[in-house]
Amino acid sequence: xTLALDDASDGELAALARSGTxxxxxxxxxxxxxxxxxxVRGATGDADExxxxxxxxxxxxxxxxxxxxxxxxxxxxxARIALNKARDWGRxxxxxxxxxxxxxxxxxxxxxxxxxxxxxTAEDREKLTRVAVAIASLPARLKEAxxxxxxxxxxxxxxxxxxxxxxxxxxxxxxxxxxxxxxxLREDLPRRV
Numbered sequence: 001x002t003l004a005l006d007d008a009s010d011g012e013l014a015a016l017a018r019s020g021t022x023x024x025x026x027x028x029x030x031x032x033x034x035x036x037x038x039x040v041r042g043a044t045g046d047a048d049e050x051x052x053x054x055x056x057x058x059x060x061x062x063x064x065x066x067x068x069x070x071x072x073x074x075x076x077x078x079a080r081i082a083l084n085k086a087r088d089w090g091r092x093x094x095x096x097x098x099x100x101x102x103x104x105x106x107x108x109x110x111x112x113x114x115x116x117x118x119x120x121t122a123e124d125r126e127k128l129t130r131v132a133v134a135i136a137s138l139p140a141r142l143k144e145a146x147x148x149x150x151x152x153x154x155x156x157x158x159x160x161x162x163x164x165x166x167x168x169x170x171x172x173x174x175x176x177x178x179x180x181x182x183x184x185l186r187e188d189l190p191r192r193v
Contacts, residue, residue, distance in 0.1 A: 011070030043086035057082040059132040134184040145173035
């Protein structure tokens with residue numbers, strides 16, 4: 001089956017992924033991960049951070065796959081997402097830098113080091129992958145509300161306006177999405193242990 005998927009166009013893979021074919025996600029990831037990484041690496045200037053931003057980009061792209069227009073090149077679409085994620089990273093970095101400059105020298109030394117060990121990083125990436133798969137398996141209406149609210153950081157009113165539904169509908173969709181994610185992640189734990 002993978003051989004046939006390797007020959008499929010990005011638009012065909014996106015359609016298969018939207019219909020629940022996990023192998024299509026894998027092929028799209030393999031096909032575009034390196035290009036996304038290079039783009040993000042160039043935008044951030046930090047190889048380690050670029051790995052994390054690349055993961056964020058792939059998760060966001062697959063979560064928003066329902067909004068992908070197959071008439072447009074997938075590479076351009078995912079590149080735009082990658083650049084937006086890199087910009088978000090840059091803004092977070094600028095805020096951290098501002099706070100370190102705004103504090104007295106001795107206070108800046110007490111800012112905790114956010115660096116984590118390799119084992120923790122690998123564990124976090126595994127968790128992130130499980131969450132991404134769980135998000136991808138959500139029905140589109142729940143996934144869209146969740147991504148807009150949590151990933152895009154829109155207010156509930158903004159999500160409602162974007163989706164063309166009431167705020168109460170958004171609230172219900174968010175509740176159901178979180179419930180389904182919790183259930184999916186809980187089901188995944190016994191197999192891993």
